[in-house]
Amino acid sequence: PPARARDAWELALIDAALAAGIPLLGICRGMQLLNVALGGTLVQHIDGHAEVVGVFGSHTVKPVPGSLYAGVVPEEASVPTYHHQAVERLGEGLVASAYAGDGTVEAVELPSGGWVLGVQWHPEMGEDLRVMRGLVRAAGG
Secondary structure, three states, rough: OOOOOHHHHHHHHHHHHHHHHHOOOEEEEEHHHHHHHHHEEEEOOOOOOOOOOOOOOEEEEEOOOHHHHHHOOOOOOEEEEOOOOOOEOOOOOOOEEEOOOOOOOEEEEOOOOOOOEEEOHHHHOOOOOOHHHHHHHHHHO
16 A cells, blocks of 8 residues: 655655755656656556566666766666656656666656756665765765
């Protein structure tokens, strides 16, 4: 069932971060909520992005050249993932900055908003920490 209280709290955090212009990284559900906060929609269920129910898998994502994400991870990379929802229509101002091989949007960013990045996977779960380091650099000024 929907987690309405959690949604309200996390949407308020997203709005506050965007209003304050502080660096923002949305991870998995956080990317989805960033998209929804800006008026986008979600595909409610996709196949092929969770190899085994309840277990993280991996797949590759390809960055869009010239994007914020490509500035952090310039080449195709394998990412730790477990999700069944994805971006359908991008929210206002968001652009896709990485895709899965099947065309699923895997990263989004807000070019007019400073350092705002959403990734569909869990960068904190893998060995490649470049996304996390990018956030730390942005937050450090």
